[in-house]
Amino acid sequence: MRKQYHILNGDSLKEQFPEIIQGEIIVARECLVDGNVNGNSLPDLFKVRAEFISNNYDGYKEQDYFEKTVPEFQKIQNIPDNVDINLWFEDDLFCQVNFWFVINLLIKSNHNNQLFLIRPESHSQYGFGGLLKSELISIFESRLKLTELHDLSLLWVCYQTNDTEKLIETSKRLKNLYPFIDIAVEAHIERTPKNGNMGRPSQSLVKIIEELNTAEFGPIFKEFCKREQIYGFGDLQVKRLLDEINNNR
Template identity: 55%
Template sequence: MEKQYHVLNGDALKEVFPEDIEGSIIVMRECLIDGDLNGATPEAFFETRATFLSENYGGSKQDYFDKVVTEFDKIRSISEESEVNLWFEDDLFCQVNFWFIAHLLVQYRIKNSVYLIRPEGHHQYGFGGLSETALLNVHKQRVQLNHLEAIADLWGFYRDENSQELLKAAIELEAVYPYILKAVRAHIDRIPKEGDEGRPTRSLRAIMKELNTRDFGQIFTEFNKREPIYGFGDLQVRRLLERIINA
């Protein structure tokens, strides 16, 4: 059997990853839906991300390089004649990270067979809410990615804030990857426009008004019920909520 690599969408999946699935594990520990994406070179980009995350999410810049960039470096070292499995969900948070991983695979000229593994239907906790048996089943149902370069292009359009080309590319991929278009449209809906703060902020304002509360726990739970397409964690929602309250 060929060696397998598994690029996981986070540590939550790593904690429940079945021992019966063989292969090397690489963990995606970024949240590329949030923050500055500038950087003309990979080194400059990672420096930008380290600065943003340390200032807004806590931890040190060195933590970013030790815990995040080292995982990306493992992709560069993927051996030939191996299979690469990408474990990502359909929400925008996961999709943007997925596009970035596809970009790295293309950039590093990884010519291996690449497969996508997704949960069966949407689950509140994604992969983390699946049993070991269910994880084994979705692994067996993996789908080979035959459009890796086109998916990698999505990252470039997203990074460059080129919504027109991002939407066009997603529409071209819709027949095979319909969930990509849903995530792209959710992304475009969240972009503030004149007189419109964007869909996530509108939803948060509506929730605060309807529940008559500023309690974060209640707001966060309700936001995830209404807007699962975004896949926001507590840190992303808290940042949006703080902007509303401080406005």
Template identity: 50%
Template sequence: MKVFHILNGDALKEQFPKTVKGEILVAREGLVDGAVKSDSLEELFQVRANFLFETYNIPTEEYKIKTINEFEKIKNIPSQSEINLWFEDDLFCQVNFWFTCYLLNQFTEHCKVYLVRPEVHTPYGFAALDQEGLTQAFADRVQINDLDRLAQLWESYSHEDLDQLVELGEELQGEFPFIPVAIQAHSDRLPKDGNLGRPKESLKQIMSELDTKEFGPVFKAFNQRESIYGFGDLQVKRLFDEVLAAL
């Protein structure tokens, strides 16, 4: 049986335990940030490439080599394989996790799929664990028996069907109690009734409390206060700039 590990980023790849055997693939995306609505995978990748180039100046060829090629490898995992998904509880990780489950549900057959995650959600996730801690997280992995419903999370998210997303989260709560928490964080970030959405409102509050418009200290405080989002500096800086422009 072939063994695969799908990781939530290159940082985990660099610290991955040598004692845990198998082929490593990396989900190099941030699907939580920007447009994802599409009618096919090809269209999705084009939408993402356009967004990343226009927003962060990431070359399309780089996206193809580093991201699309890795997802193609995931699609081509042979049947009867063991697949370990290393993802954390924050929204950034969860949206990538849902998409990965969607790919596996669409393109793989008769595989055993497991979720590996840190026991406790922190702003640091896997990065807070040493080799022993990561090995223990792998030992504590949980088998995923209903890939289809996890795949439906991606379909609901990508089609902006919040009601269905919430309903699925409630159904999955017993087995995956962290999923409704991430879904709530997603719901909270959507602007409504003059509210800018939780991340931007939080940034405004932090800027007021610290009495600063300097990004560094605001980013640090945001990461501590809103670790449920799992945003990196690129995502937070974009929101930060938009808040500043609106002041």
């Protein structure tokens, strides 16, 4: 078997990763689904992301981004040729945007490697976190070899440049092979405010607040994750949305 590299979407999966699965582990520590992703180059993007996260996520400094996030992406760029690269990403929009970025990064690095996608057999709010180690081993053994890499890479370009029309067009081309991408793109489109109305996640939060008749974050967050699992938002993303809603009232 060729040498294996595993790119994981977050540290929580790293903590539960089965020791029996051999290979180098790289963690994509980002939430590109949230905030500014502009940048004409990778260093520009990293600078923009470091500024955004440090300004919006309490307890996270720009230096943290360059010490904890950037080195992992540099590891991706430095993966050698003739290896298998296993991408552990779920179907929700949070995971998908990171997945598109990683694919783009790999394509730009001109690797002569085989790429595989590992994802839970069924989409749920728990994702990989809801699987036993034996189940993680099972989905690794049934991994999907990725094709149409140019279009997968193009998804990130369209997302970054906010080219909605081309993003939809590309996801439709990939729909037969990767139907979950089309669903994630639809969810992304629906979070954009239109005709004076809030986007889908914010509308959902307002409805949840009214139905639960509470301003307590815990129950609101739990219900949002159940109803809008397609977004894959963590507590930080939902809290930002709630703050925006409250500020606009």
